[in-house]
Amino acid sequence: MIDIIQIIIESPFLQRAILGALLIAIVAAASGTFLVFRGLSFMASGVAHAALGGTALGIFLQDSGLVPWFDPILGALLFSVLVAAFTGYAGESGITQKMEVAVGVSFALSMSFAVFLMYYIPPYRVPQIWGYLIGDILLLNDLDIIMLGSTTLLLAVITLMFNKEFVYVSVDMEGSTAHGMNARAYHYLMLIVSALAIALATKAVGAILVYAIMVAPAAASNELVKSVRGVIFSVFLIALIAELAGIATSFVVFVSPSAIAGILAALSYILALQIKRLKEKVDVDIDDPALYPDDLKVTWIQSLSHEHEDEHEH
Amino acid sequence: MAATTPLLQVRDLAVRYSNGDLALHHVSFEIKSPSFMAIIGPNGSGKSTLVKTSLGLIKPSRGTIKVMGYDSQKKSGKIRKLVRYVPQRDRIDLAIPMKVKDIVLMGRLLKKLPPRFATSKDIAIAKDALQQVNMEELWERPFPELSGGQRQRVLVARALASEGSILVLDEPLAGTDVESQNLIVEALGRYHKENDVSIIMVTHDLNPIHTLVEDVLLLKNTVIGLGEPCSIMDPELIKKVYGPTARIVEHSGHRYCMTHDSGIDRHD
Ligand SMILES: Nc1ncnc2c1ncn2[C@@H]1O[C@H](COP(=O)(O)OP(=O)(O)OP(=O)(O)O)[C@@H](O)[C@H]1O
Ligand SMILES: [Mg+2]
Numbered sequence: 156m157i158d159i160i161q162i163i164i165e166s167p168f169l170q171r172a173i174l175g176a177l178l179i180a181i182v183a184a185a186s187g188t189f190l191v192f193r194g195l196s197f198m199a200s201g202v203a204h205a206a207l208g209g210t211a212l213g214i215f216l217q218d219s220g221l222v223p224w225f226d227p228i229l230g231a232l233l234f235s236v237l238v239a240a241f242t243g244y245a246g247e248s249g250i251t252q253k254m255e256v257a258v259g260v261s262f263a264l265s266m267s268f269a270v271f272l273m274y275y276i277p278p279y280r281v282p283q284i285w286g287y288l289i290g291d292i293l294l295l296n297d298l299d300i301i302m303l304g305s306t307t308l309l310l311a312v313i314t315l316m317f318n319k320e321f322v323y324v325s326v327d328m329e330g331s332t333a334h335g336m337n338a339r340a341y342h343y344l345m346l347i348v349s350a351l352a353i354a355l356a357t358k359a360v361g362a363i364l365v366y367a368i369m370v371a372p373a374a375a376s377n378e379l380v381k382s383v384r385g386v387i388f389s390v391f392l393i394a395l396i397a398e399l400a401g402i403a404t405s406f407v408v409f410v411s412p413s414a415i416a417g418i419l420a421a422l423s424y425i426l427a428l429q430i431k432r433l434k435e436k437v438d439v440d441i442d443d444p445a446l447y448p449d450d451l452k453v454t455w456i457q458s459l460s461h462e463h464e465d466e467h468e469h
Numbered sequence: 470m471a472a473t474t475p476l477l478q479v480r481d482l483a484v485r486y487s488n489g490d491l492a493l494h495h496v497s498f499e500i501k502s503p504s505f506m507a508i509i510g511p512n513g514s515g516k517s518t519l520v521k522t523s524l525g526l527i528k529p530s531r532g533t534i535k536v537m538g539y540d541s542q543k544k545s546g547k548i549r550k551l552v553r554y555v556p557q558r559d560r561i562d563l564a565i566p567m568k569v570k571d572i573v574l575m576g577r578l579l580k581k582l583p584p585r586f587a588t589s590k591d592i593a594i595a596k597d598a599l600q601q602v603n604m605e606e607l608w609e610r611p612f613p614e615l616s617g618g619q620r621q622r623v624l625v626a627r628a629l630a631s632e633g634s635i636l637v638l639d640e641p642l643a644g645t646d647v648e649s650q651n652l653i654v655e656a657l658g659r660y661h662k663e664n665d666v667s668i669i670m671v672t673h674d675l676n677p678i679h680t681l682v683e684d685v686l687l688l689k690n691t692v693i694g695l696g697e698p699c700s701i702m703d704p705e706l707i708k709k710v711y712g713p714t715a716r717i718v719e720h721s722g723h724r725y726c727m728t729h730d731s732g733i734d735r736h737d
């Protein structure tokens with residue numbers, strides 16, 4: 156135990172990794188939960204890839220000298236917000252399928268865009284784009300932490316303030332509007348703030364990990380936990396444990412922490428499905444005789460025998 | 470006339486959806502306030518469209534609709550302060566782990582400003598509303614795990630628990646058994662009498678409510694008839710809307726409408 160603390164104190168990159176893991180667990184709890192509630196789990200990966208397209212644009216603008224001050228991260232944020240707004244627009248009526256399609260279209264568009272621009276970007280900067288896919292939680296720098304930290308804080312505050320509104324928009328958009336809530340505003344707020352946090356998380360740890368951490372724990376919790384607050388809390392725990400386990404494993408075995416975290420998160424979902432199935436089985440196995448009152452049975456048998464009598468008469 | 474503002478005042482209303490469907494056309498009528506009104510008509514006749522347009526959720530292509538004198542487009546904020554709305558049941562998303570209490574409290578909390586905390590008064594009112602539809606024991610139960618009819622009752626409780634002088638319910642009796650129907654209808658009737666609220670109810674089956682309703686609007690993309698239940702229960706009118714197989718039967722002083730739609734099959 157003392158050893159571990161010693162190691163953490165001595166290695167700033169490990170401190171950043173643990174802090175990053177904590178922040179991403181918060182993002183997963185705050186936005187992953189609501190995305191899964193709305194049937195929009197695909198949006199996490201849509202936004203992550205849009206960030207990649209935006210980065211390509213940023214690098215291109217910077218490198219070609221067109222807009223030298225344009226940091227690639229601005230492109231990533233811009234693109235992810237555009238995807239969120241586009242998705243929100245498609246789903247203003249509250250229909251999830253339409254939003255899924257919008258996410259799919261923006262996914263394809265941003266990836267095509269990224270690949271298109273790669274031909275015009277100096278080859279030595281191309282890995283920076285792909286870095287958005289793979290990422291590494293052990294390679295976070297201070298700026299990453301600051302940006303991710305401030306967005307996570309914003310997301311957490313907004314979710315704490317408006318979680319009821321986000322739930323109401325997901326449950327009954329029409330009814331919420333009709334009761335005087337500005338459902339449209341919350342609908343966009345939720346999508347855009349989530350997109351910002353997802354884009355920065357992607358920059359920090361890579362799209363693959365973001366996707367796994369954003370969706371699987373929320374899906375797992377939603378199978379088993381029966382209250383909104385419970386789901387949020389459980390997502391946070393699953394995400395954090397998966398990430399810390401990933402980091403710890405990478406010290407023992409030569410392996411990417413993101414890969415381990417992603418696999419663990421995905422396993423949590425499979426496990427949840429299994430637990431749910433087991434629970435259902437137990438419920439069915441209950442063969443309580445009290446459930447079949449005798450008098451009902453008798454009536455039933457009587458009516459059966461009456462039917463037979465009728466048949467004889469015919 | 471000037472003495473009381475009408476509940477609904479509709480002038481030459483037409484609604485066309487973006488796919489070109491003309492859901493409503495040449496709709497003009499007026500309903501006094503307060504009223505217990507029913508909107509009936511076959512599937513696709515524009516009942517939900519009319520209700521949603523009145524709440525400002527859909528923009529009319531032509532004409533206007535006013536609720537308590539407020540224009541549905543310009544003054545939708547005022548209307549929504551007055552209204553408690555129960556959408557058709559299939560509009561409620563069941564992927565979210567809401568408890569029965571969360572759904573009922575929603576009716577009250579939606580009328581507040583963020584952070585929308587539930588006070589003990591809110592909880593007492595919500596419990597009372599659930600009691601009126603005989604569901605108080607299911608307070609802690611997950612809403613998505615209820616049966617269709619039970620969910621419908623909870624949604625009615627959500628409307629009863631809320632505040633505002635107009636209850637708008639889109640098919641609150643759909644998929645409910647006779648017991649649930651009676652419970653819901655009685656609760657609404659009692660509520661209408663005791664609280665001076667107006668009720669606008671979309672339904673396929675007038676029979677369970679026809680002793681309570683004051684005005685019936687018969688729609689088939691335009692107004693086919695408007696009046697008291699008995700005058701709407703006219704064989705010719707009903708045939709015009711529901712086709713030649715529809716019949717009206719009189720039974721112990723009440724007229725019953727028999728259509729394939731409502732599937733009334735009473736054996737008594
Ligand atoms: N969102 C929509 N987009 C396009 N057309 C629609 C939409 N909603 C309804 N319509 C069309 O408008 C017409 C009226 O629909 P509406 O939902 O108002 O009928 P309804 O009387 O409520 O029917 P039901 O009894 O089935 O609920 C129908 O022809 C329908 O196809
Ligand atoms: Mg309808």
